[in-house]
Amino acid sequence: MKVAVVTASRAEYGLLLPLLHRLKNDPFFTLQLIVTGMHLSHEFGLTYKEIEKDGFTIQKKIEMVLSSDTPTGIAKSMGLATISASECFEELKPDILILLGDRYEILSFASAAVVARIPIAHIHGGELTEGLIDDPFRHAITKMSYLHFCAMETYKKRIIQMGEEPNRVHVVGALGLDTIYSMDFLNQNELEEKLGIRFKSQNAIVTFHPVTLEDQSAEKQFSELLKAIETLDDTFIVFTKPNSDTDGRIIIDMIDRFVGRFPERSAGFTSLGQKNYLSLMNFVDLVIGNSSSGLLEAPYFRKPTINIGDRQTGRFKPESVIDCLPECESILSAIKKSKSPEFKAVLKSFKNPLGDGKATDRIISHLKVTSLQTKKKFFDLT
Incomplete structure (x- = not known):
């Protein structure tokens, strides 16, 4: 299975890291790592170099960050990312695209994948951040996605409330905790x-x-x-x-x-x-x-x-x-x-209810048994 994963920021990459290692080392998968956004910016530390130091091969580096943090500049960056993502998908032809979170860079890749008829697996959907523009981005990515890996039962209910079929929504825990459980500090x-x-x-x-x-x-x-x-x-x-x-x-x-x-x-x-x-x-x-x-x-x-x-x-x-x-x-x-x-x-x-360090195991298990497609039915609440 050719699995494309997009990372656009250092924080998101940190959360994805345990899953990336599993996808790289499991012969069932071929990992296609796409790096974009702040990873490629001098201003934000050229953090793609850290990804390479971690032993990953980057299939595609996609420039999209313009030298502006204004609403107009960010909207232009999104447009540039969508164009580049469509070209990337045409070349790599992944079987599935894994996206995490809610940032504008991720929305651009989701949009291009929908047009290219590539099924999307979305991590950390169903959450809310009402003070951010990321909130509608996250929900839009959820509606574009076929598989959903969320952190809590509450978030699963929200995803279903948006019309996603329950059998495609899986509670796996917070992915970022997997690394913490195994790290030597x-x-x-x-x-x-x-x-x-x-x-x-x-x-x-x-x-x-x-x-x-x-x-x-x-x-x-x-x-x-x-x-x-x-x-x-x-x-x-x-x-x-x-x-x-x-x-x-x-x-x-x-x-x-x-x-x-x-x-x-x-x-x-x-x-x-x-x-x-x-x-x-x-x-x-x-x-x-x-x-x-x-x-x-x-x-x-x-x-x-x-x-x-x-x-x-x-x-x-x-x-x-x-x-x-x-x-x-x-x-x-x-x-x-x-x-x-x-x-x-x-x-x-107190006990942390957000995960037990086994989110990666659950995601891998679901990926191996899921029949990938882009057609889905709207699930109406009764």
Whole structure:
């Protein structure tokens, strides 16, 4: 079976990694890896090189990122990606296309695959992020897809609610947890050496992305976050910079200025790499921002997540997540709560419901027995 897999960002690649290894090593499959988006951008670290270092052969590199994060620039990137994807599919002729998530790059490839009559398997459908333009993208990809691999029963019900037949929707768990269950993490000394930093008594990861369905909110909201963490004198802050979303460069510039002001207690990274990132999450005391990793990966480590604003509104939130407004006082209040004895007791006792590290096994099993096609019936709820 020729299986094409598309990756357009470092975060998405990290989630796909265990599945890619299985597809590469199982003789039942021929892996066709398509790399695009930020992986090929100098500005975002040319992370396709990390993919090659992991031992993967990249069948196609598809340039699509223009030097703009405006709505017009992103729409043009989507158009360019759709054109290039159609040419790629004509050459590779995959039996199935695997897509993960909800980004605009992925929507472009889904559109081209539908026209080329290539069945799509979609991972992480049925979720909600009501503060993002990615939300309608995700649901559109779901409707274009034939197979669905979702993380929870709640998400399966939503996919069926959109008219997808129940026998094509499979709960497999959160794919990103597979890597965490099997990883040997770096210790503090190794992290400090690799990242060129020195930790303090308290340490935190900050990942904040623009809320793309709100007008001109990036600078204002991130300013409130910076105002809050500036007061945390005992905490070393590791910023992971945002993706190529609308207004992403505003946040990148603000991170660079903050690190320039406080070089002894902060550092910013375009791409940490998966092992460094997960090892860092294992080590730090707190995860702050509005990234999905605070809801998916951080709970595995029993780390408190300060979830800011409504970017993740609608997504399932484990007990380790504390919601707050994108305002300085609200953020500081949430941080204070995360340090309370009561909340620490919650962290010790709760169980992560998002997966058991076996999502890859389940996906592989379904792929091997599924009769691939693009025709499907609309499933009406009675």
